[in-house]
Amino acid sequence: MSTGHGKKVSIWVGSDHGGFEYKKEIIGLLKDKEIDAEDVGNFTKESSDYPDLAVKVAQAVSEGKADKGILVCGSGIGMSIVANKFPGVRAALVHNVETAKLSRLHNNANILILGERVSDPRILPEILNVWLGTDFEGGRHQRRLDKITTLEKKLYKK
Secondary structure: OEEOOOOOOOEEEEEHHHHHHHHHHHHHHHHHHHOOEOOOOOOOOOOOOOHOOOOOHHHHHHHOOOOEEEEEOOOOHHHHHHOOOOOOOOOEOOOOOHHHHHHHHHHOOOOOEEEEEOOOOHHHHHHHHHHHHHHOOOHHHHHHHHHHHHHHHHHHHO
């Protein structure tokens, strides 16, 4: 997968212990698609703190080191809270194929967030395919994202 400019897409992936199994599956699905996937951990099922992993991925996306990110914890809520603290990050907690599509189409989400304990593992491949394959619609949605960017600039004084 490329950005359309010949550059391969870089996706950083992280999970705490509650999202470990989904993360392993996601890494495999991305590799099957020949997408560069940077696994930032957790590397075992041992208990870990979701903020530590969310920071790695969100900071990489915020600073442009990664094009996109994927985060998984038990519910997805904790990862969402942390990731959306970073300027330029639009992390979307997705529960099904429709929310995956809308997160890209309307919100240009650059981090996909999943909850392993609250979503159906059978649709994980389809969620990933739709999220990766849906382009931002722009138009009225761009106007709304511009408002978010203006707010971030005020808050972070960039």
